Amino acid sequence: xxxxxxxxxxxxxxxxxxxxxxxxxxxxxxxxxxxxxxxxxxxxxxxxxxxxxxxxxxxxxxxxxxxxxxxxxxxxxxxxxxxxxxxxxxxxxxxxxxxxxxxxxxxxxxxxxxxxxxxxxxxxxxxxxxxxxxxxxxxxxxxxxxxxxxxxxxxxxxxxxxxxxxxxxxxxxxxxxxxxxxxxxxxxxxxxxxxxxxxxxxxxxxxxxxxxxxxxxxxxxxxxxxxxxxxxxxxxxxxxxxxxxxxxxxxxxxxxxxxxxxxxxxxxxxxxxxxxxxxxxxxxxxxxxxxxxxxxx
Numbered sequence: 001x002x003x004x005x006x007x008x009x010x011x012x013x014x015x016x017x018x019x020x021x022x023x024x025x026x027x028x029x030x031x032x033x034x035x036x037x038x039x040x041x042x043x044x045x046x047x048x049x050x051x052x053x054x055x056x057x058x059x060x061x062x063x064x065x066x067x068x069x070x071x072x073x074x075x076x077x078x079x080x081x082x083x084x085x086x087x088x089x090x091x092x093x094x095x096x097x098x099x100x101x102x103x104x105x106x107x108x109x110x111x112x113x114x115x116x117x118x119x120x121x122x123x124x125x126x127x128x129x130x131x132x133x134x135x136x137x138x139x140x141x142x143x144x145x146x147x148x149x150x151x152x153x154x155x156x157x158x159x160x161x162x163x164x165x166x167x168x169x170x171x172x173x174x175x176x177x178x179x180x181x182x183x184x185x186x187x188x189x190x191x192x193x194x195x196x197x198x199x200x201x202x203x204x205x206x207x208x209x210x211x212x213x214x215x216x217x218x219x220x221x222x223x224x225x226x227x228x229x230x231x232x233x234x235x236x237x238x239x240x241x242x243x244x245x246x247x248x249x250x251x252x253x254x255x256x257x258x259x260x261x262x263x264x265x266x267x268x269x270x271x272x273x274x275x276x277x278x279x280x281x282x283x284x285x286x287x288x289x290x291x292x293x294x295x296x297x
Contacts, residue, residue: 006152006236007290008094012106013140013156014282015087020133020190021164022052022080023126026070028188029173030063031122038062044173051167054078064119071126072115080129084110087136097149101139105132151232158229163278165189165222169212169271176264182208191220210263213255213270222274226252233281237289244277244284251277 029044036044045060052070055077060066071080088110091098109132117125137157144150168174168185175181183203186192195203195211195218215221230252237245251274258266 003290005094005097006148007286008090009097009149009152010156010285010290011090012087012094012098012102013153014160015083015090015156016106016133016136017157017160018052018078018083018164019080019087019129020137021161022070022078022083023129023133024190025051025164025168025188026067026080027123027126027130028184030066031126033063041066047171047173049078051164051171051173052078053163053167067117067119067122071122071129072113072117081113084113084132099139099143101143102136105136105139109136148236151236155229155232155236158225158232159278159282162222162225162229163275163282165212165220165225166271166273166275166278169209169222170268170275171271174267176268177205179203179205181205185212189220191218194218194220206261206264209267210260213263213267214258214260222271223255226255226274229278229281237285240288241281241284244280248277248281 025048029048033044041063042060045063045066048054048066048070054070060069069076070078073079074081074085076082084106088106091103091106095103114125140150140153144153168188173181173188174185179202182205183192186195186203186208189212191212195208199207211218212221214223216223216227218224226248230249233245233248255270255274258270
């Protein structure tokens with residue numbers, strides 16, 4: 001596949017995943033969070049901006065400002081609105097390989113993105129965002145051949161989810177020994193119900209950390225995402241990014257070596273390591289594989 005098309009499909013997958021990730025984080029940590037002090041809200045907003053990689057200022061005045069900045073601000077590259085626009089734009093550039101159903105889904109989502117949401121409607125809006133993201137992913141998973149288009153789309157999704165989940169696990173949003181903190185993190189990752197299934201008790205920190213870090217069967221766990229991304233890189237990555245890919249594979253091996261009973265002790269360090277490795281791969285792909293050279297004059 002041409003590097004131009006590959007890059008566009010990769011960024012569609014990455015942007016679609018970002019809409020889901022940011023919507024879940026905002027819904028759990030802002031829209032449905034119990035009332036707190038202004039200082040608590042500001043600290044949560046600053047941590048959220050770090051987790052999603054926001055470029056804007058982190059001193060949000062209140063929850064409404066956080067939602068406006070990370071959901072609706074079209075000038076903030078980490079926001080939902082910006083991610084929806086990026087997904088649509090890259091899908092338009094790759095129309096010869098992107099299905100009509102996926103294009104229609106992204107085009108409609110972009111056209112219906114609001115510019116303002118009332119604070120009491122934030123949960124409803126963020127639920128709609130997650131549904132639109134799930135619809136786009138479902139179109140690809142249900143209809144696309146398992147060829148290079150699917151693999152680049154999946155690689156974009158997997159690296160974005162790995163980086164976001166890893167940064168959350170390494171962030172100050174999780175208090176290592178607090179049950180409520182881990183229950184919130186499980187919901188923010190979309191893994192709350194999956195974790196509780198088969199268990200008759202509330203989340204225990206060590207079990208929750210092991211589930212989000214090491215579970216091999218949950219698509220929301222870091223291990224699952226890292227292995228999925230590594231499989232795609234093994235098929236797709238050219239030699240010009242072999243150093244970054246080798247670093248990512250090494251991070252995967254270190255994660256696989258973590259014992260379940262030690263997950264809580266290493267979760268922050270492991271998260272930071274995986275996030276850095278995933279970010280390096282994405283930057284290398286953009287700079288050396290997907291970059292389009294300027295035309296010669």
